[in-house]
Amino acid sequence: MTNAIEVHSVTRTYGRVRALDTVSFAVPEHSILGLLGRNGSGKTTIMSIIAGQDRPSSGQVDVLGHTPFEHAPTLAQISYVRDNQRYPDDYRLHHVLRIAPDFAPNWNCDVAEELTDGFRIPAKTPIKKLSRGQLSSIAIVLGLASRAPITLLDEPYLGLDVTARALFHRMLLHDYGQHPRTIVLSTHLIEESASLFDRVVILEQGGVAMNGDQDDVLASAWVMSGTKDAVAELVADRPVLQRNTVGGLTSITADFALDDATRIRARDLRVQFAPASLQDLVAAYGSSDTDSTDVKVAERA
Amino acid sequence: MFTGGGPIYQQLADHIAEDIMAGTYSEESSVPSTNEYAVFYQISPITATKSVNLLVEQGVLYKKRGIGMFVATGARDRLHKLRRSEFRKEYVAPLVHEARLLEINRRQLAEMIDQENKK
Structure with a gap:
């Protein structure tokens, strides 16, 4: 199996803080990887680097065979919604859904519609007034409807109610069945999402504590x-x-x-x-x- | 649904095997696709594929190209053989251990088994 993502001894420092320290792991194509670890262990930092929104201080990341940073053809293959994604002040749901396809060549309206209905995201409320869970719902709509070969979901569950979490799992696996893709998902709700992952990476203080097939890791x-x-x-x-x-x-x-x-x-x-x-x-x-x-x-x- | 108790792919494979032994899926009938298993049990499709492949290796399921997965002829017999060797370790050993702890003798144990059989 070829690797969709390869992380080679990536170190990222912010001033004196070492957020990532010689991190290496690979994600096989069409894997669903659970990126796990405590707050501050480096999950968001490595995701931003994989998404091409940040660069490593040293080391290298290959996504579909290219360094993603400022490489437009690779970036078009990646869907990444930050957990604290900001939107323009006066934006409502329909504004987001209208511009999203410009950034996602494989955008699918049906998936977006089914999810916005299922999540009951209010259409008329300005996005800045939405609750934490509703913001997470929008991030999930963008992440899944993009049908990007590389889908990065950073803490998709924040504030989501139990029905919405189950809907997310169902839609993720259903749409994956139609359009397989490589998914990296970070979360603290491990018990609930563990069965989704075929692979896991556990980060601890900027280093890789564990990396591999979930069954092997737990063996x-x-x-x-x-x-x-x-x-x-x-x-x-x-x-x-x-x-x-x-x-x-x-x-x-x-x-x-x-x-x-x-x-x-x-x-x-x-x-x-x-x-x-x-x-x-x-x-x-x-x-x-x-x-x-x-x-x-x-x-x- | 699949939490604890060993690898998830093993748990799903066991579950499908039990369905076949119980007659839920008869020989030469089709079983759900890996994608259906993945969505239904909310597990990674790669894991579901691993479960199905295990059963294919054991000669329990076989693939009809372009149609789906089917239960092989003789699958139940094959599963019985495979699972009987596990039975002693998984069920008899802990039973005997617990009986000893409770000072239940052999005759009492046999009586209990007889009573269960009558139900």
């Missing part, structure tokens, strides 16, 4: 909980991503293969373990403190 990750001593015996000196301790009980998230002997010993020690969900894994990578963190809240009560 060796698990959560274990039991008494402090039992868990400590099972883990021995192997690396742990996150550890939570309350009194004598500990739960950990880790990513290394468990052999059968360890599993049998775990059962004897009454330690439970289960495969980690994508959400568990992202939360674990985001917790910089892997040492024992005693929760004090309970004691205060």
Whole structure:
């Protein structure tokens, strides 16, 4: 499979702040990639660079085989709506829908109409007066109706109600079925969107913590909980991503293969373990403190 | 719908296999397309394709070019064979473990199985 997007050791600094530090990953054509990580981990920065709206301080990004920055033929293939997209003050929905096709050669009116109806976006209200969720709805209309080979969705869910989120998923997959495309989607609503992704990239403090096929990424990750001593015996000196301790009980998230002997010993020690969900894994990578963190809240009560 | 409990493509493949064993899709009838599975279960079409490919490799489904995916003749037998080897590990082992913990002896366990069978 060819790669639609290739990110090669991209570093982006703003003054002294290193927003991205030698980030590398690739997105195969027609993949749906989940770009995950905490606030400030670099998700929007890398998206802007892929979209050609920003340039890396060093390193290189190839989108459909070209550097997107100031390369019009490549930019025409990309749809990117920022999570804080601004519109001219007096704009209403129809103004946006009228100019959108100028920027999107594959624009599809039917998709746009079905979505604006489904999202119940008010047609007559000036856009600046719309709610957060309604603004997100417009961003999704622009993102999906563009039918761009490269569709970048930055936090598409902000403020969206549950019905609208389900509609978005359904429309995304339905329209993808008709017109496959490469999709990069960043979000914090991991549990809800995890099943959409065939690939994931987890960013942590500007670096890539995890990158690959979702099934592979989760294959060796698990959560274990039991008494402090039992868990400590099972883990021995192997690396742990996150550890939570309350009194004598500990739960950990880790990513290394468990052999059968360890599993049998775990059962004897009454330690439970289960495969980690994508959400568990992202939360674990985001917790910089892997040492024992005693929760004090309970004691205060 | 597919959360936790192993890779999503495996869960969907298991689900389709169970539908075939239960007779929802009979042999030589068509199953939904990967795009339909993707939209219905809200999963990536690439993941849905992976599930279907797994069942094709196992000889459970086959592709009629330009028409769609069909259940192969003998698919149920093949699935029974595949799944029986898993049955002991997945179901019998935890059952025996739990029974031991509750001090349920072999005879009591057999009685319970008989009672379930009568339902």
